[in-house]
Amino acid sequence: MALLSIRGVAKQFGQVQVLRDVSIEIAPGEFLTVLGESGSGKTTLLRLLAGFERPDRGEIWMDDQRLDPLPPNQRGVNTVFQHYALFPHLSVFENVAYGLRARKTPGEEIAPRAAKALAQVKMSEFARRRPTELSGGQQQRVALARALVNRPKLLLLDEPLSALDARLRREMQVELKSLQREVGIAFLFVTHDQEEAMALSDRIALLRAGQLEQVDTPRAIYNRPRTAYAASFIGLTNLLRVRVADGLACCGPLEWPCDSPPGDAVFSLRPECIRLTVPGAFSAMVLRQTFGGATDLLEIECAAGLTLTVRTPSRGELTGQQSFDFQPEDAVRLQ
Amino acid sequence: MNVYSRVYKLVVTIPPLAWVAIFLVAPYAFLFCFSFWSVQSQTIVHHWSLHNYLRLAGNPVYAQVLLRSMRIAGMVTILALALSFPLAYYLSFRAGARKELLFQLVIIPLWVSYLVRAYAWKTILGSDGVLNTLLQYTGLVTHPVAFLLYSPFAVVLTLTHIYTPFAFLPIYASLEHIPRSLVEASQDLGASGFRILRTVILPLALPGILAGATFAFVLSLGDFLAPLLLGGPGGVMISNVVVSLFGAAYDWPLGAAISLSMLALVVLLLMATERLEKKWSFR
Numbered sequence: 001m002a003l004l005s006i007r008g009v010a011k012q013f014g015q016v017q018v019l020r021d022v023s024i025e026i027a028p029g030e031f032l033t034v035l036g037e038s039g040s041g042k043t044t045l046l047r048l049l050a051g052f053e054r055p056d057r058g059e060i061w062m063d064d065q066r067l068d069p070l071p072p073n074q075r076g077v078n079t080v081f082q083h084y085a086l087f088p089h090l091s092v093f094e095n096v097a098y099g100l101r102a103r104k105t106p107g108e109e110i111a112p113r114a115a116k117a118l119a120q121v122k123m124s125e126f127a128r129r130r131p132t133e134l135s136g137g138q139q140q141r142v143a144l145a146r147a148l149v150n151r152p153k154l155l156l157l158d159e160p161l162s163a164l165d166a167r168l169r170r171e172m173q174v175e176l177k178s179l180q181r182e183v184g185i186a187f188l189f190v191t192h193d194q195e196e197a198m199a200l201s202d203r204i205a206l207l208r209a210g211q212l213e214q215v216d217t218p219r220a221i222y223n224r225p226r227t228a229y230a231a232s233f234i235g236l237t238n239l240l241r242v243r244v245a246d247g248l249a250c251c252g253p254l255e256w257p258c259d260s261p262p263g264d265a266v267f268s269l270r271p272e273c274i275r276l277t278v279p280g281a282f283s284a285m286v287l288r289q290t291f292g293g294a295t296d297l298l299e300i301e302c303a304a305g306l307t308l309t310v311r312t313p314s315r316g317e318l319t320g321q322q323s324f325d326f327q328p329e330d331a332v333r334l335q
Numbered sequence: 336m337n338v339y340s341r342v343y344k345l346v347v348t349i350p351p352l353a354w355v356a357i358f359l360v361a362p363y364a365f366l367f368c369f370s371f372w373s374v375q376s377q378t379i380v381h382h383w384s385l386h387n388y389l390r391l392a393g394n395p396v397y398a399q400v401l402l403r404s405m406r407i408a409g410m411v412t413i414l415a416l417a418l419s420f421p422l423a424y425y426l427s428f429r430a431g432a433r434k435e436l437l438f439q440l441v442i443i444p445l446w447v448s449y450l451v452r453a454y455a456w457k458t459i460l461g462s463d464g465v466l467n468t469l470l471q472y473t474g475l476v477t478h479p480v481a482f483l484l485y486s487p488f489a490v491v492l493t494l495t496h497i498y499t500p501f502a503f504l505p506i507y508a509s510l511e512h513i514p515r516s517l518v519e520a521s522q523d524l525g526a527s528g529f530r531i532l533r534t535v536i537l538p539l540a541l542p543g544i545l546a547g548a549t550f551a552f553v554l555s556l557g558d559f560l561a562p563l564l565l566g567g568p569g570g571v572m573i574s575n576v577v578v579s580l581f582g583a584a585y586d587w588p589l590g591a592a593i594s595l596s597m598l599a600l601v602v603l604l605l606m607a608t609e610r611l612e613k614k615w616s617f618r
Contacts, residue, residue, distance in 0.1 A: 050523055079519075085516035
C-alpha cells in the first residue's frame with residue numbers, strides 16, 4: 001500500500017507546461033529522489049505536494065486522504081527548504097518548537113519534543129542561538145529538526161544540500177541517510193545532482209521537461225537505463241548507433257550477439273564495461289588519457305568518427321593501438 | 336597620491352561640505368546664539384544668559400502647547416499606522432498583479448502641494464463645505480456641524496492624510512524584504528493566516544513600522560501649516576508659537592530657545608528609535 005500517490009498531475013505556468021501527466025507512488029519509509037535538470041519541474045512537483053501550488057489536473061492522495069485541495073497547513077507533510085528558511089527572529093529552539101506551537105501541541109510536550117529533535121541532529125548545544133549565528137551545515141540540521149519534530153508522514157527536501165561545500169555535502173549525505181533510517185519517515189528528495197541521487201535513494205524518479213523519464217532503483221536505472229537521456233544523465237556512457245540483423249548487433253568495427261528485434265537502434269555501453277585485454281574483440285587508437293586516481297578515463301577511436309570513452313584501472317600511460325573487449329549483455333538497448 | 340586625484344577629491348567634497356556649512360551648521364549656530372540672547376525695548380541684546388530657557392520652563396502655557404502638539408502627533412501616528420500597515424500588507428502579500436498600480440496611487444498624493452491638500456480639507460470640512468452640505472441635504476443635521484473645521488480634529492485628519500504615505504513607505508519596504516519562503520515555512524509548519532501575521536510578518540516588519548511611526552510623529556510634531564489653516568484657537572501647535580514669536584511678537588530669542596528644545600527632543604527620539612530598530616532587525 002502506497003503512502004503517497006500522485007496521479008496524472010499536470011501544472012502550467014502561463015504558457016509553460018511545467019509538469020505533464022506525472023504519476024508516482026511512494027511507499028512508507030521510502031527514500032525517493034526526484035532527479036532532474038533545472039527547469040525539469042522537480043521543484044514544482046515538490047511545491048504541489050507541500051501545497052504551495054495547486055495542480056491543474058490530476059490528484060494527490062496520502063493514505064485515504066485527498067491532499068491536493070488542502071492548504072499547506074493542513075497536510076501531514078513538512079518541507080526542508082532550499083535555503084532553509086529558518087525564522088531569523090527566533091532562537092534555534094523556538095524555530096524547532098514553531099510547528100508544535102502552531103499545531104497546538106500541549107505545552108508540556110513542546111520542550112521535550114523540541115529537545116529530542118535537536119538531539120537527533122546533534123544541535124542541542126545551539127538551542128539558544130539565533131539561526132544567523134550558525135554555519136550553513138548547522139542551519140541545515142536545524143531545518144531538518146524543525147520539520148521532523150512534527151512527525152510528518154512524508155518529508156519533502158528541496159535541494160537541501162546544494163548550498164553546502166563539497167566536503168560538508170558528503171558528510172550531510174551520510175547523516176541524512178542514517179537519519180532517515182532512524183526516523184523511518186518517507187523522504188521525497190529533490191536534486192539535480194545525480195551522484196547524490198544514487199548515493200541516497202531507494203528509488204530515483206528521473207524527470208525531464210515535466211515528464212517522468214524513468215522511475216527505478218539507482219542500480220537498475222544505471223545498469224538498465226530505458227532512454228538515451230536516462231543513460232547519459234546518470235553517469236557517463238557511450239551511446240552507440242547500432243544496426244541489428246540476424247541476431248547480431250553491428251556498430252562500425254564492433255559486433256556482438258544480440259537477441260533484440262532487428263532494425264536501427266541506440267545502445268548504451270558504460271565506460272567501465274569496456275576492458276583492456278589481449279587478445280581483444282576490437283582494437284582502437286588511444287587519443288587521450290585522463291588520470292583520475294583509481295581509474296583513468298581513455299578516449300579511444302575505433303574507426304573514423306567512432307570514439308568511445310573507456311574507464312580502466314590506472315596502470316601507467318597507454319599510447320597507440322590497444323585491444324579492447326566488452327560483454328555483449330553490458331550493451332543496453334535504449335528506446 | 337598624485338595631484339589630480341587630490342584636486343578631484345577637493346572638487347567632490349567641497350560642495351556638499353559647503354552646502355551643509357551654509358544651510359545647516361550656520362543657521363543652527365545662529366539659532367543657538369539667539370537662544371541665549373534677549374530682547375530689550377524692541378532690540379536684541381547680545382547678553383548671554385539662560386533667561387529664555389527659564390521662561391520656557393516657568394510658563395505652563397508652553398508645556399501645554401507642547402503636550403497638545405505631542406498628543407496630536409501621537410494620534411496622527413496611530414491613525415497613519417492603522418491605515419498604512421493593512422494597506423502595505425495588502426499590497427505586498429495579496430495584491431498580485433495590481434501591486435504596481437496601487438503603489439503608484441499611494442504615492443501620487445505626495446506630488447500634490449501640501450497647501451493644496453490642506454485647502455482641500457478646508458473646502459470639505461467648512462460650514463459651507465462639501466461634508467456639511469451633504470449632511471444637511473440628507474437631513475442628518477439642521478445646522479452646519481461646527482467642530483469639523485478649526486479644531487484639533489481637523490488638524491489630526493489633515494496631518495493623517497498628508498503623512499500616511501510617509502508611514503506607508505518604510506512599512507511597505509520592510510514587508511517586501513521578508514523572504515516569502517519564511518511565510519511558506521510558517522504555513523508548512525501548520526500556521527494559519529493570523530498566526531503567520533503575528534509570529535512571522537509582524538516581528539520582521541517591526542523596524543519598518545517603527546521607522547514609519549517615527550516619520551509620522553516627527554513630521555506632524557513640527558507641522559505648522561495644518562494648525563494654521565485648519566486648527567483654529569484650539570488647534571495651535573508648538574510650531575505656530577515659534578512662528579508668531581519670530582514674527583509678530585519679535586521675540587527671536589524665545590523662539591530660538593523653543594526651536595532648539597524641540598530639536599533636542601526630536602534628536603533624542605530619533606536616537607531612541609534607531610537603537611530599537613537595530614535591536615529589532617535580524618538581517
